[in-house]
Amino acid sequence: MVSNGLMTTEMHSPPEHVVEELDRVTIRFAGDSGDGMQLTGTQFTRTTAVFGNDIATLPDYPAEIRAPTGSLPGVSGFQLSFSSSDIRTPGDQPDVLVAMNPAALKTNLGDLVPGGLLIVDEDEFNPANLKKAAYTSNPLEDGSLRGFQVVAIHITRQNELALEGLPLNAAGKFKSRNFYALGLILWLYGRPLDTTVKWAEERFGRSPETLDANLRALYAGHAFGETTEVFHTRYEVAPATVRPGTYRHISGNEATALGFVAASILSGLPLFYGSYPITPASDVLHELSKLKSFGVKTFQAEDEIAAIGAAIGAAYGGHLALTGTSGPGLALKSEALNLAVMTELPLVVIDVQRAGPSTGMPTKTEQSDLLQAMFGRNGDSAVAIVAPCTPADCFMMAIEAFRLALKYMVPVVFLSDGYLGNGSEPWRIPSLSDIPKLDWEYAKPVEGWQPYLRNPETGARTWAVPGQKGLEHRIGGLEKSGQNGDISYDPRNHHEMTLARMGKVANMTRDIPPLEVSGPSEGELLVLGWGGTYGAISSAVEAARSQGKSVASAHLRYLNPFPANIESVLRSYKKVLIPELNTGQLSLLIRGMFLVDAVPFNKISGQPFKIREIQGKIDEVLGLRGPYVLDFPQGSALSGG
Amino acid sequence: MVSNGLMTTEMHSPPEHVVEELDRVTIRFAGDSGDGMQLTGTQFTRTTAVFGNDIATLPDYPAEIRAPTGSLPGVSGFQLSFSSSDIRTPGDQPDVLVAMNPAALKTNLGDLVPGGLLIVDEDEFNPANLKKAAYTSNPLEDGSLRGFQVVAIHITRQNELALEGLPLNAAGKFKSRNFYALGLILWLYGRPLDTTVKWAEERFGRSPETLDANLRALYAGHAFGETTEVFHTRYEVAPATVRPGTYRHISGNEATALGFVAASILSGLPLFYGSYPITPASDVLHELSKLKSFGVKTFQAEDEIAAIGAAIGAAYGGHLALTGTSGPGLALKSEALNLAVMTELPLVVIDVQRAGPSTGMPTKTEQSDLLQAMFGRNGDSAVAIVAPCTPADCFMMAIEAFRLALKYMVPVVFLSDGYLGNGSEPWRIPSLSDIPKLDWEYAKPVEGWQPYLRNPETGARTWAVPGQKGLEHRIGGLEKSGQNGDISYDPRNHHEMTLARMGKVANMTRDIPPLEVSGPSEGELLVLGWGGTYGAISSAVEAARSQGKSVASAHLRYLNPFPANIESVLRSYKKVLIPELNTGQLSLLIRGMFLVDAVPFNKISGQPFKIREIQGKIDEVLGLRGPYVLDFPQGSALSGG
Amino acid sequence: MTSTVSANGLLAGDLPVLTRKDFVSDQEVRWCPGCGDYSILAQMQKMLPELHVAKENIVFISGIGCSSRFPYYVETYGFHSIHGRALTIASGLKTARPELKVFVVTGDGDGLSIGGNHLLHAMRRNIDLTVVLFNNRIYGLTKGQFSPTSEFGKVTKSSPYGTTEQPLNPIRIALAAGATFVARSVDRDTKHLEETLFKAAQHKGISFVEVYQNCNIFNDGAYAAFAEKDVRQERMLFLEDGKPMRFGNNREHGIRLNGFTPEVVHDAESDDGLIVHDATMANPLLANILVGMDYPNYPVPIGVFRSVEAPTYDELVQKQVDAAKAKEKPDFDALLRSGETWEVS
Amino acid sequence: MTSTVSANGLLAGDLPVLTRKDFVSDQEVRWCPGCGDYSILAQMQKMLPELHVAKENIVFISGIGCSSRFPYYVETYGFHSIHGRALTIASGLKTARPELKVFVVTGDGDGLSIGGNHLLHAMRRNIDLTVVLFNNRIYGLTKGQFSPTSEFGKVTKSSPYGTTEQPLNPIRIALAAGATFVARSVDRDTKHLEETLFKAAQHKGISFVEVYQNCNIFNDGAYAAFAEKDVRQERMLFLEDGKPMRFGNNREHGIRLNGFTPEVVHDAESDDGLIVHDATMANPLLANILVGMDYPNYPVPIGVFRSVEAPTYDELVQKQVDAAKAKEKPDFDALLRSGETWEVS
Numbered sequence A, B: 001m002v003s004n005g006l007m008t009t010e011m012h013s014p015p016e017h018v019v020e021e022l023d024r025v026t027i028r029f030a031g032d033s034g035d036g037m038q039l040t041g042t043q044f045t046r047t048t049a050v051f052g053n054d055i056a057t058l059p060d061y062p063a064e065i066r067a068p069t070g071s072l073p074g075v076s077g078f079q080l081s082f083s084s085s086d087i088r089t090p091g092d093q094p095d096v097l098v099a100m101n102p103a104a105l106k107t108n109l110g111d112l113v114p115g116g117l118l119i120v121d122e123d124e125f126n127p128a129n130l131k132k133a134a135y136t137s138n139p140l141e142d143g144s145l146r147g148f149q150v151v152a153i154h155i156t157r158q159n160e161l162a163l164e165g166l167p168l169n170a171a172g173k174f175k176s177r178n179f180y181a182l183g184l185i186l187w188l189y190g191r192p193l194d195t196t197v198k199w200a201e202e203r204f205g206r207s208p209e210t211l212d213a214n215l216r217a218l219y220a221g222h223a224f225g226e227t228t229e230v231f232h233t234r235y236e237v238a239p240a241t242v243r244p245g246t247y248r249h250i251s252g253n254e255a256t257a258l259g260f261v262a263a264s265i266l267s268g269l270p271l272f273y274g275s276y277p278i279t280p281a282s283d284v285l286h287e288l289s290k291l292k293s294f295g296v297k298t299f300q301a302e303d304e305i306a307a308i309g310a311a312i313g314a315a316y317g318g319h320l321a322l323t324g325t326s327g328p329g330l331a332l333k334s335e336a337l338n339l340a341v342m343t344e345l346p347l348v349v350i351d352v353q354r355a356g357p358s359t360g361m362p363t364k365t366e367q368s369d370l371l372q373a374m375f376g377r378n379g380d381s382a383v384a385i386v387a388p389c390t391p392a393d394c395f396m397m398a399i400e401a402f403r404l405a406l407k408y409m410v411p412v413v414f415l416s417d418g419y420l421g422n423g424s425e426p427w428r429i430p431s432l433s434d435i436p437k438l439d440w441e442y443a444k445p446v447e448g449w450q451p452y453l454r455n456p457e458t459g460a461r462t463w464a465v466p467g468q469k470g471l472e473h474r475i476g477g478l479e480k481s482g483q484n485g486d487i488s489y490d491p492r493n494h495h496e497m498t499l500a501r502m503g504k505v506a507n508m509t510r511d512i513p514p515l516e517v518s519g520p521s522e523g524e525l526l527v528l529g530w531g532g533t534y535g536a537i538s539s540a541v542e543a544a545r546s547q548g549k550s551v552a553s554a555h556l557r558y559l560n561p562f563p564a565n566i567e568s569v570l571r572s573y574k575k576v577l578i579p580e581l582n583t584g585q586l587s588l589l590i591r592g593m594f595l596v597d598a599v600p601f602n603k604i605s606g607q608p609f610k611i612r613e614i615q616g617k618i619d620e621v622l623g624l625r626g627p628y629v630l631d632f633p634q635g636s637a638l639s640g641g
Numbered sequence C, D: 001m002t003s004t005v006s007a008n009g010l011l012a013g014d015l016p017v018l019t020r021k022d023f024v025s026d027q028e029v030r031w032c033p034g035c036g037d038y039s040i041l042a043q044m045q046k047m048l049p050e051l052h053v054a055k056e057n058i059v060f061i062s063g064i065g066c067s068s069r070f071p072y073y074v075e076t077y078g079f080h081s082i083h084g085r086a087l088t089i090a091s092g093l094k095t096a097r098p099e100l101k102v103f104v105v106t107g108d109g110d111g112l113s114i115g116g117n118h119l120l121h122a123m124r125r126n127i128d129l130t131v132v133l134f135n136n137r138i139y140g141l142t143k144g145q146f147s148p149t150s151e152f153g154k155v156t157k158s159s160p161y162g163t164t165e166q167p168l169n170p171i172r173i174a175l176a177a178g179a180t181f182v183a184r185s186v187d188r189d190t191k192h193l194e195e196t197l198f199k200a201a202q203h204k205g206i207s208f209v210e211v212y213q214n215c216n217i218f219n220d221g222a223y224a225a226f227a228e229k230d231v232r233q234e235r236m237l238f239l240e241d242g243k244p245m246r247f248g249n250n251r252e253h254g255i256r257l258n259g260f261t262p263e264v265v266h267d268a269e270s271d272d273g274l275i276v277h278d279a280t281m282a283n284p285l286l287a288n289i290l291v292g293m294d295y296p297n298y299p300v301p302i303g304v305f306r307s308v309e310a311p312t313y314d315e316l317v318q319k320q321v322d323a324a325k326a327k328e329k330p331d332f333d334a335l336l337r338s339g340e341t342w343e344v345s
């Protein structure tokens, strides 16, 4: 164990540090939810993105708003991975863990790579905190951390010293500890402080004391790294080579909100968002409610049913109608969603999936609403389903969702998930002028117009919007006679209308891009995924290929209908592996539709896949090893016990 | 066309009628919803059942309570089929159609077999009624009925004559016309009047005028048949040979209600029924609300969510908890049903399916909620699913539903449908003493008890019911730690709990009867069905076999899990055909789970399969004919346009 | 002739003088003969031309129930939605398109049982909708179960032993939720009904009309004791703003207050001491007193209980959008670039 | 020591004298430090022993929200259900098992937004439940969106431009739905809170307590202006049955009525003309007047607004079952054979 650095102020010349080049580093900041770990992580991310690394992040909050300070459920974490080459996941396991208190250590240590760097605030390892974290002895002293490079620092006390003289009490000073830690880590990876300084000046400009405290803490942390011998090595991760352009950082939920506003601009139709708050979808509501200047109207409804009802009303009124929720809310919306199916109105439903069933684990991710989205309605009722595969991809898929909804007059479910929604990545900012406009048309009072006349190509009925003279008509949830839309109980009509409604979704097959394969176009194994597992799957498959294995990967962003070429892609490989964060939902569809003996690989732990887990399963399926069993480190949740 | 019989009173001796023996006859009574067709049909059914024929019925009401008199949507119908041998459907097409007015003729004629007997009330074919039925000329006169044996009778006027002198005005007399028609048809098939007379005496005892009018009408209709030469032939259908015992007639919804009361008696647990009215499930509420003396408590809730919520409360309280609805209501219940999955409480949910999506066609049948029942919830969430296959089978499957729910602490969905619920058949009344008692156990405060301890065999957790000292504990919709039930976000725990919850349903496989095959145990073709299509499928397959074809049938009454032997049954035939009243929901499951290239045969018209439709498809699959295409006669709905 | 332009640039067209017939659709009316719904439909169709709103700018939205069939029969835009949710759809439509005139038709089951919560929230938001609740105190369409307005102890198909629950009073709920216009009328009094619908439709903000409606099939005569023509004047209290409360064939009886309790004054010679109706009081207390008056203890109050002005949800939302647009100059590229960005070249 | 037998023949056990500690569960309390919920929990745990009901016969049922975590912390039976539905589960449980004492804990979002309709219907049914609604005028658990009790114009995460809707008043809704016991208390006044919870728990029929609860994270100080200790007497009106309405540090001010409008009488020397509180009036009008009194125009009324007796749903249902059993002698074989049967031999 490295000794603490309390005596550093007595040292005179800064020691020389060895600089080591690394390709990729994964860091996790963990502390109490009051410790500002999300801010620390975000600032490090920004700096590193501006520096030019590729980067991916995974924040992880506790379920409670403020669990008791120092408690296990109160731990909040932020993991990020940055690299000099293209990366797609926030890393399987941290190489570096910053633990601001014993509870943070307890809940996160299980994930740290063996021999990894562990930085702790030694001051917080007092008996009271150890007890709250259910430690019977102090891990800094009992030898249980032997397998790691432990750097125990008196962060609290050093920070207090740095802030001496400021008009703040101890509690106030304590709040800047995260800047101290940030300064230290920025130093460790040779990152400049200016991005953070600039940000802090903007953010705390109105409160000069806070600004001063935070900046002093930041510099102190940085200086500590520079001047002590605690660290023998500094690390460098060279910038990645990425496509030229203007970049920003974006989370999935931000990209979702912006994508839907983009759809509004590209279509010229005002956006209406009906929603009821629910984790992890609420951020979309928060984002959109700020954007009134873009003509966005947000309607915070009394419940999810009212939220989708209002959106249906807006769709009927000719607006770009959107509703959003997470799994339990989608269940509540199912009856009304079916009304949109039956009335053939364009509507998009966001589901930012979380771990279920029921309330489940609201702050954890899962991909387990696919079959609910497909089938969770009475009767034979098809909706289209799209699923973004990275945080930034939410932007484009949001536009796609409305392109399909408007063109085919069909509700579209946009299946995001907590991992995508809260995770973020650098994003090359697109220009709207590069994106095709969205087509749509209101019905016009032409001779012979009828409310259920269909476009011969798409199957869509016309969008007859109130306010148009001569198109007064009635729609509703009862079966309607084709063409004229009168209520009909005629057997043939119902048979045909059922097929016509489902047929519109099938027709989209011609209109969506083919499934792209990465890797050999035929071979031993195809790994097929969807949604937020893209990063882990594609990284694992690339790694496997670089080891000479005949493996390709493909990622579905359209789940209903599937791309036209899916069957031929599936049949080009001897085996198909489908990793999913559920018990095999896509697998069932693929097997049932194509009779392909796809192997499901399922993880239902509320956490994303690790690259090595998929690698392990690939090897199993290729016969290169015995059965691969997921191993969950005990107490390894980013937070929570 | 046979001339009308207005001059019959002038005839002196009754003519001799030829008697013809038939094996099976299908009759449909159709008239305005005010014409009492349901009563006529029911009375004929009773008489015929007591006579000893096997019988099956299909009532069909209009969607409106009282559509305008004489209108097309106001037509109400009742079809019944009776036979001297075992029958299982109310007949593909009527041999006899009784049409009380032009609208009834219009909406029903398309179904009558070519050359079939058509009895109409000629008096009602006046210009006003013809117009309401959208006839431009009188079909009795324009030759359009040439293909049928038309018997046009002045039922209204004759009935009025018969009632002369009674203190009733014309409208009052008009109301007895259905008894006139009933008397006539009873005569035609050589049935005694006494069953009806006895019933009428009980029913109208308090209103002697009505009784008198109805009986006079009944006798007059009967006498008309006896004394006129309108009918040259009388028909006889000999009694069927059925198992000895006491029989009654029972509809599916009645059998459902009685079955759940039986489950209450067999378990010794009081029955609680939480429901919100909805067609075609409301009758279950009506039936159960009468049975308070059996300790049944019915709770008519403010909506479907409250209904299932109340049932969950009752289940938690240790009662036999039941909730019931139809498709749109199941959609609304989905979020709360997931709570029952998560809290692992025993609960049964009735879904009397109707044609969807959305409001769809409430009075029409469909089997299109299977995938909703399987998957219509967020997260990976399994419920057990049972499906009765005949009206009377609802009784046994209701008991089965609770047997499984109680033993495995899992919600069970009971998938009935409008065809089963409203249809009826003769039923050999069982004795409860022949049915095994239902096992269950409340948790007891033993050393080491914990709320999520599982039974090693079934996987069920214990049922710890308030009121038991020492078992105070908390449950809920958040993920719970195995055994102690504390809230848990632990990844491994969630993975394992998800599998444990689904595992309970899988465990039932060992506990349910194997899939029975009717016909050869291997061969060319297996026709696999579920639910209310049993009659049509088994009849069609028997007919095919009697023509020497190598076809077997099997009917699933357990849909989740499937019976243990299903895969070996499926693999014993070269081909598998799955007829369903949906777009292929069971097909998807069978294909996806067993990779068997089952051929779906789908009808989504709101009507049951006809035997010949399934025969046609069997021949297609066996290569004995070209593609079989469903043909829907124009305007062929039993009612509605 | 007036001409209006609706949202999305649709031209609402020139507005000819419309008549009742213009509002009759081509759909066959499918209620039971004798049903009170016919009268409500007729009065609505009579009233609509008086609004001087172009047909294409009027929308009727309903849930499910006999009453909810209403939109089929009116020659405007119509949406027959799902059970209990009409108000949610109407709220979305009106918020998106404030220039439309939106009616909601619902029943006692649709609006107060499954849809009760949406009623509360639409009312407190004061969305500019006209809500007509057909109260027949029964579930008609599903053939005769009790509803949340059925009398305590009522025997129905689903309560063969009589119900065990107290009814809700729709007016009381509307007042508690803050509805800005609350009225009651009855199918049998066609003139009063037409007038009441007209007042409701002209109110800006949410207007709520409970219509006592006879279901002659499953709950015949629910209001006969006081609503039939011959007894109406004696047994109903016609509320008139600014007038003392009087009833009786010759308006000979009056209503006064004794503490918080209303009292009938038989043959009141003078108006002194009689309550003067005022529907415009900010405080809903008088309305709350009236709503407690039930037959046979009192004549049944009918007419406008409350009518006050307040900003509507839809206009407030629109104002926020307009103000934001004016102030913040929407620039999407700038929005995309807000926060930290960096260049890679 | 008392001994009770519960349904299903479970022996409830002998009832020892219980203390507050008996009602503290082994679960770590997970609210934000400083949250008003702690006080409500503490007063509840203090009050429960006074009910003299065995722990195993008490059930706490909640929905979802910070407030709804409550059942974990009470050592009784507990059910943390789903958002807005606690009352439905409680209604089913109580109807099935009338001998249990059932509490419902809910929030302003849980109980009035998504769950508003169930509140209306449970109240009109008068099911014997004790409902405690923690009103912090915000969505706590989902981190700070406005709720149906948030003030008009409030800026929150989901209303950056301020809300555009009027709040609901929970007491008003409870009164309109016919709740037989309606009260208000506040987290900061522990004594009043404990007493109010006790009165509510002892009421037979539905009892509804709105607790003004501070969310120090997302809506800190919502009630500080009148509920803090030093201003409480001056700015709140403590309702006491049978007593004239007085407030002030020395109870020097009073409330009288002017028409329908309450008025503050400063330094009222005599009680004459001051309203005497009476929560037991069948007519809820006085309660309706009180509910309109808001700070700063009035002192905020706190205490029992209404408390009347009426038969409960659960007991009425049980009586129907008992009467039917006694009268009709249940015979299932006979039931199966009722109607037409025939013998085949």
Ligand SMILES: Cc1ncc(C[n+]2csc(CCOP(=O)(O)OP(=O)(O)O)c2C)c(N)n1
Residues within 6 Å of the ligand: B276, B277, B278, B279, B304, B328, B329, B332, B359, C064, C065, C066, C067, C068, C082, C083, C106, C107, C108, C109, C110, C111, C134, C136, C138, C139, C140, C141, C142, C147
């Ligand atoms: C989700 C759902 N639940 C239940 C029903 C069945 N249902 C249709 S209308 C209705 C009640 C009708 O009563 P009311 O609203 O009073 O209308 P009325 O027919 O009396 O005019 C019910 C329960 C349905 N269509 N959908």
Ligand SMILES: Cc1ncc(C[n+]2csc(CCOP(=O)(O)OP(=O)(O)O)c2C)c(N)n1
Residues within 6 Å of the ligand: A276, A277, A278, A279, A304, A328, A329, A332, A359, D064, D065, D066, D067, D068, D082, D083, D106, D107, D108, D109, D110, D111, D134, D136, D138, D139, D140, D141, D142, D147
């Ligand atoms: C069906 C559903 N919708 C939304 C949510 C998200 N959600 C949880 S609690 C809550 C509101 C909490 O507010 P309140 O009831 O006032 O409780 P508080 O946290 O303020 O005590 C919401 C919207 C959910 N869990 N389930």
Ligand code: SF4
Residues within 6 Å of the ligand: B065, B066, C030, C031, C032, C034, C035, C036, C037, C066, C067, C136, C140, C141, C214, C215, C216, C217, C218
């Ligand atoms: S059932 Fe009643 S409410 Fe419905 S249409 Fe008939 S009379 Fe009217």
Ligand code: SF4
Residues within 6 Å of the ligand: A065, A066, D030, D031, D032, D034, D035, D036, D037, D066, D067, D136, D140, D141, D214, D215, D216, D217, D218
């Ligand atoms: S968020 Fe507010 S209500 Fe929730 S626990 Fe924290 S302080 Fe309490």
Ligand SMILES: [Mg+2]
Residues within 6 Å of the ligand: C065, C107, C108, C109, C134, C135, C136, C137, C138, C139, C140, C147
């Ligand atoms: Mg009604």
Ligand SMILES: [Mg+2]
Residues within 6 Å of the ligand: D065, D107, D108, D109, D134, D135, D136, D137, D138, D139, D140, D147
């Ligand atoms: Mg709250």
